[in-house]
Amino acid sequence: MQIMLCAICNIASGNCSEDCKYCTQSSYVKTNIQKYRRKEIAQIVLEAKMAKKNEALGFCLVTAGLGLDDEKLEYVCEAAYAVKKAEPNLLLIACNGLATLDQLKELKKVGFFSYNHNLESSKEFFPQICTSHTWESRFETNLRAKEAGLMLCCGGIYGMGESQDDRKSFRESLKELQPFSSPINFFIANENLNLQVPKMSADEALDIIRESKRDLGETILMVAGGREWVLGERQYEIFEAGAAAIVVGDYLTTKGEEPSKDIIRLKEMGFSFASECH
Ligand code: SF4
Numbered sequence: 517m518q519i520m521l522c523a524i525c526n527i528a529s530g531n532c533s534e535d536c537k538y539c540t541q542s543s544y545v546k547t548n549i550q551k552y553r554r555k556e557i558a559q560i561v562l563e564a565k566m567a568k569k570n571e572a573l574g575f576c577l578v579t580a581g582l583g584l585d586d587e588k589l590e591y592v593c594e595a596a597y598a599v600k601k602a603e604p605n606l607l608l609i610a611c612n613g614l615a616t617l618d619q620l621k622e623l624k625k626v627g628f629f630s631y632n633h634n635l636e637s638s639k640e641f642f643p644q645i646c647t648s649h650t651w652e653s654r655f656e657t658n659l660r661a662k663e664a665g666l667m668l669c670c671g672g673i674y675g676m677g678e679s680q681d682d683r684k685s686f687r688e689s690l691k692e693l694q695p696f697s698s699p700i701n702f703f704i705a706n707e708n709l710n711l712q713v714p715k716m717s718a719d720e721a722l723d724i725i726r727e728s729k730r731d732l733g734e735t736i737l738m739v740a741g742g743r744e745w746v747l748g749e750r751q752y753e754i755f756e757a758g759a760a761a762i763v764v765g766d767y768l769t770t771k772g773e774e775p776s777k778d779i780i781r782l783k784e785m786g787f788s789f790a791s792e793c794h
Pocket residue numbers: 532533534535536539540541542543579580581582613
């Protein structure tokens with residue numbers, strides 16, 4: 517079986533105006549994450565080369581903040597040009613929050629393959645984890661990304677205190693959007709966050725992947741943040757449960773599995789790595 521690996525590059529970190537309770541980049545919480553307005557383009561290229569070496573097919577340029585403005589868009593495009601030049605076979609993914617149709621069309625024009633904007637949870641539960649912007653504004657950005665001709669990468673985070681009904685409703689909304697790929701994150705506890713909930717069990721996490729596969733059959737399910745935290749030694753059972761992609765390397769503000777460990781283990785399990793998308 518072939519699986520897809522994606523790497524994340526946090527090109528503008530922290531100091532976000534929004535109050536998402538699950539996020540260490542929100543300026544509403546005091547965390548000791550690295551904060552910077554812009555990562556050097558040379559460093560982004562270096563990380564893209566590393567991602568390619570680590571068998572990644574997707575390379576996601578992420579910026580903290582509510583959305584894009586002209587200056588940020590220009591920077592994201594500049595980074596994309598540089599990465600494309602250095603590693604033309606990486607598929608570029610943009611993850612820059614709320615965006616207008618024109619901004620998304622611009623991203624498509626400079627060569628982005630897809631846009632990632634997570635709904636995070638159900639429409640009903642979202643106001644409990646964020647009050648500074650609406651779930652609907654996220655949903656609409658996803659619709660616009662499709663309209664702009666970008667492939668859609670849309671998912672969310674499980675284990676933030678949402679109910680089973682919320683999970684169902686969340687997946688119903690994803691079904692409506694029919695994303696090309698869908699990240700499944702498991703909430704990672706952090707004592708500084710205003711969200712303090714019990715850690716979910718590995719069995720529950722694997723059930724979530726199975727249910728997602730059942731509900732979103734055509735979508736590539738990508739297990740992202742929290743894989744190591746929630747699943748521990750059982751993290752490679754995710755493929756049997758229905759996942760077909762993972763994030764390789766570090767996440768936005770937390771350490772991930774050592775890529776070499778993932779690669780060795782996945783090869784031992786008989787997996788090969790996707791080098792193109794159909
Ligand atoms: S908008 Fe994004 S970066 Fe800002 S707090 Fe929410 S999740 Fe974090």
